[in-house]
Amino acid sequence: MNAEGLTHHTSSRFNEDLERIRASVLEMGGLVERQLHDALGGIDSGDAHVVVAVAQQELRINQMERSIDEDCSRVLATRSPAATDLRLLIAVLKTITDLERIGDEGEKIATIAAHMAASERPRSRYRELRHIGALVSTMVRDALDAFARLDADLAFKVARRDRTVDEEYEAIHRQCITFMMEDPRTIRRALDTMWVVRAIERIGDHAKNICEYVIYTVHGKDVRHTRLEDAERELRLAAAEAAAVAGPVIELSPAGNKLPS
Amino acid sequence: MNAEGLTHHTSSRFNEDLERIRASVLEMGGLVERQLHDALGGIDSGDAHVVVAVAQQELRINQMERSIDEDCSRVLATRSPAATDLRLLIAVLKTITDLERIGDEGEKIATIAAHMAASERPRSRYRELRHIGALVSTMVRDALDAFARLDADLAFKVARRDRTVDEEYEAIHRQCITFMMEDPRTIRRALDTMWVVRAIERIGDHAKNICEYVIYTVHGKDVRHTRLEDAERELRLAAAEAAAVAGPVIELSPAGNKLPS
Numbered sequence: 001m002n003a004e005g006l007t008h009h010t011s012s013r014f015n016e017d018l019e020r021i022r023a024s025v026l027e028m029g030g031l032v033e034r035q036l037h038d039a040l041g042g043i044d045s046g047d048a049h050v051v052v053a054v055a056q057q058e059l060r061i062n063q064m065e066r067s068i069d070e071d072c073s074r075v076l077a078t079r080s081p082a083a084t085d086l087r088l089l090i091a092v093l094k095t096i097t098d099l100e101r102i103g104d105e106g107e108k109i110a111t112i113a114a115h116m117a118a119s120e121r122p123r124s125r126y127r128e129l130r131h132i133g134a135l136v137s138t139m140v141r142d143a144l145d146a147f148a149r150l151d152a153d154l155a156f157k158v159a160r161r162d163r164t165v166d167e168e169y170e171a172i173h174r175q176c177i178t179f180m181m182e183d184p185r186t187i188r189r190a191l192d193t194m195w196v197v198r199a200i201e202r203i204g205d206h207a208k209n210i211c212e213y214v215i216y217t218v219h220g221k222d223v224r225h226t227r228l229e230d231a232e233r234e235l236r237l238a239a240a241e242a243a244a245v246a247g248p249v250i251e252l253s254p255a256g257n258k259l260p261s
Numbered sequence: 262m263n264a265e266g267l268t269h270h271t272s273s274r275f276n277e278d279l280e281r282i283r284a285s286v287l288e289m290g291g292l293v294e295r296q297l298h299d300a301l302g303g304i305d306s307g308d309a310h311v312v313v314a315v316a317q318q319e320l321r322i323n324q325m326e327r328s329i330d331e332d333c334s335r336v337l338a339t340r341s342p343a344a345t346d347l348r349l350l351i352a353v354l355k356t357i358t359d360l361e362r363i364g365d366e367g368e369k370i371a372t373i374a375a376h377m378a379a380s381e382r383p384r385s386r387y388r389e390l391r392h393i394g395a396l397v398s399t400m401v402r403d404a405l406d407a408f409a410r411l412d413a414d415l416a417f418k419v420a421r422r423d424r425t426v427d428e429e430y431e432a433i434h435r436q437c438i439t440f441m442m443e444d445p446r447t448i449r450r451a452l453d454t455m456w457v458v459r460a461i462e463r464i465g466d467h468a469k470n471i472c473e474y475v476i477y478t479v480h481g482k483d484v485r486h487t488r489l490e491d492a493e494r495e496l497r498l499a500a501a502e503a504a505a506v507a508g509p510v511i512e513l514s515p516a517g518n519k520l521p522s
Contacts, residue, residue, distance in 0.1 A: 062486040069483065073351060080341040090334060093354060177452065184445040191438065222330065225323040 017075045018085060021068060022148075025092055025099075028064040029144040031057060032099050032106070036140060036203065039106040040133040042113030043126055043196060054110035061103040065096045087220060091213035095147065098206040102140065105199040105206075112192050112199075122189060128175070129196055132168040136200050139165070139207040146211055152218040155211035156232050165204035172197045278336045279346060282329060283409075286353055286360075289325040290405040292318060293360050293367070297401060297464065300367040301394040303374030304387055304457060315371035322364040326357045348481060352474035356408065359467040363401065366460040366467075373453050373460075383450060389436070390457055393429040397461050400426070400468040407472055413479040416472035417493050426465035433458045 035057040042050030072089050075081065081089055116126075139161055146155040176190040176197075215223050215231070223231040296318040303311030333350050336342065342350055377387075400422055407416040437451040437458075476484050476492070484492040 066483050066485065069351075073347065076337065076351075077343050077347050082338050086334065086338050090337075090354065093351065094358065097355065097358065177448070180441070180448050181445060184442060184448075187438070187441050187445075187448075222327050224327070 011079070014075075014079045014081070014085075017071075017079065018088065021071050021075065021089070021092055024064065024068050024071065025095060026144060026148055028061060028068065028096060028099055029140075029147070031061050031064065032102050033137070033140055033144070035061065035103060035106045036109075036137055039109040039113060040130075040137065042110050043116060043129055043133070046113075046117045046121060048114040048117040051110045051114040054107055058103050058107045061100060065100040068092065068096050084217065084220075087217045091147075091217040095210050095213050098209045102203050102206045105203050108199045109196055112196050116189075116192050119189065119192075122186075126193065128168075128172050129193065129200070132165060132172065132197060132200050135161070135165055135168065136204045136207065139204055143207040143210040143214075146214045150214060150218050152215045152235075155214040155218075156228060159208045159211035159215075160228055162204050162208040165201055169197055169201040272340070275336075275340045275342070275346075278332075278340065279349065282332050282336065282350070282353055285325065285329050285332065286356060287405060287409055289322060289329065289357060289360055290401075290408070292322050292325065293363050294398070294401055294405070296322065296364060296367045297370075297398055300370040300374060301391075301398065303371050304377060304390055304394075307374075307378045307382060309375040309378040312371045312375040315368055319364050319368045322361060326361045329353065329357050345478065345481075348478045352408075352478040356471050356474050359470045363464050363467045366464050369460045370457055373457050377450075377453050380450065380453075383447075387454065389429075389433050390454065390461070393426060393433065393458060393461050396422070396426055396429065397465045397468065400465055404468040404471040404475075407475045411475060411479050413476045413496075416475040416479075417489060420469045420472035420476075421489055423465050423469040426462055430458055430462040 035054055038050055038057070039054050042048070042054070072093050076086075076089055079085075139158055142154060142158045145151070146158060173194060176194045179186045180190045209224075212222075212224050215221065219235055221231065221235060296315055299311055299318070300315050303309070303315070333354050337347075337350055340346075400419055403415060403419045406412070407419060434455060437455045440447045441451045470485075473483075473485050476482065480496055482492065482496060
């Protein structure tokens with residue numbers, strides 16, 4: 001698929017519909033990013049008030065999910081989209097579910113942050129959470145960027161980072177168990193850390209899901225439940241074969257393939 | 262919506278498409294139910310081998326998710342469905358994501374069951390897990406039943422049970438923390454229990470989501486993020502108003518409204 005497929009559509013009203021939906025998803029994504037930033041900030045700063053702001057953001061995120069859902073249904077019902085346009089709409093329906101669930105996890109993090117703020121802080125001041133939190137925040141931002149530009153190459157790159165997140169998660173998890181066993185007085189604090197790191201790890205999963213929907217929209221290929229390296233190699237081979245037949249080299253996500261964001 | 266809306270459709274091929282998709286979702290649901298049964302059985306029996314069977318079921322569940330997804334896309338692209346048919350397809354697209362994630366949680370439970378099988382079993386033999394596990398298994402079965410019969414009344418009832426699950430979850434969670442603090446030697450076992458009960462609680466959330474999609478299909482109303490009692494009251498009022506205008510009483514899910522399953 002290429003940007004022309006979306007922009008040179010016979011119906012300009014239809015294009016406006018798609019553009020509006022895309023813009024709404026990015027707006028919802030922006031809200032989710034801000035909420036995650038505030039929730040993680042709450043852990044870092046030990047400020048319990050963050051939980052109120054995050055809960056308000058969560059309400060707004062839920063409203064946006066419903067309104068984008070309705071918008072997609074209306075466009076599906078009235079415009080009978082096909083090919084890339086249809087895939088984009090299906091991808092949006094799924095993406096907003098993942099964004100909403102990132103919002104849920106963000107709210108959980110803020111709630112635990114408020115709890116942590118009320119108890120004694122460890123000397124490390126949750127440094128390990130800061131690192132994995134930054135990793136996952138970047139994943140969310142880049143997944144939304146891949147969605148905005150329909151950039152499958154970037155989507156593959158971001159999705160692969162989920163492994164690093166899983167490794168960090170496992171390491172922090174093991175460390176927490178060690179702390180608990182060594183000093184039972186740290187049990188509550190270690191559990192709080194474990195729940196936060198679990199929520200962060202889940203947000204990484206959701207960001208990866210969004211990347212997979214981008215790849216599906218661009219290539220029409222469902223890469224869930226397959227090794228990302230295998231899926232990427234397969235798509236590169238298909239592109240090379242197409243190039244051998246058609247002449248000019250087709251890149252996975254050429255620069256001209258980006259939509260204005 | 263009523264059963265006639267689906268069965269007396271102008272295109273009989275289209276009806277066959279919808280029926281096939283519905284049947285596939287129920288087949289996928291059956292697989293998920295069996296997998297959950299096996300995973301929970303693994304905790305009960307202390308049989309570590311269950312993890313292999315559950316992993317195989319998980320592969321099959323993932324395959325079904327992809328194939329139903331493709332089927333829905335094809336029908337959306339070729340049949341331009343509207344109204345209830347469109348809502349059913351959107352509901353299916355979302356339902357299979359939740360079913361697949363129940364499969365993920367089932368696999369996690371089986372993995373922890375294998376871990377538990379290798380360690381000393383508590384005298385209670387995880388009785389508390391058996392209870393919440395049974396609660397959630399019934400929720401999944403009834404949610405699929407509500408989907409099969411497009412029975413919004415049942416969907417409301419099942420969705421409301423999620424609160425009981427959350428309360429059980431909180432109780433077991435608190436109990437685990439108490440055990441850990443009293444006897445640090447139980448930390449690992451208590452953590453295993455906490456992760457299992459967390460996975461079970463999440464399965465309850467997914468079953469509730471499926472119920473919400475059933476209500477959306479039947480009534481065209483998005484009841485996510487609203488109190489279920491408020492949504493149900495609102496729908497009953499709308500039905501009563503419609504009855505006052507139209508004459509005969511319209512029930513929320515009359516017996517004649519059930520599809521053959």
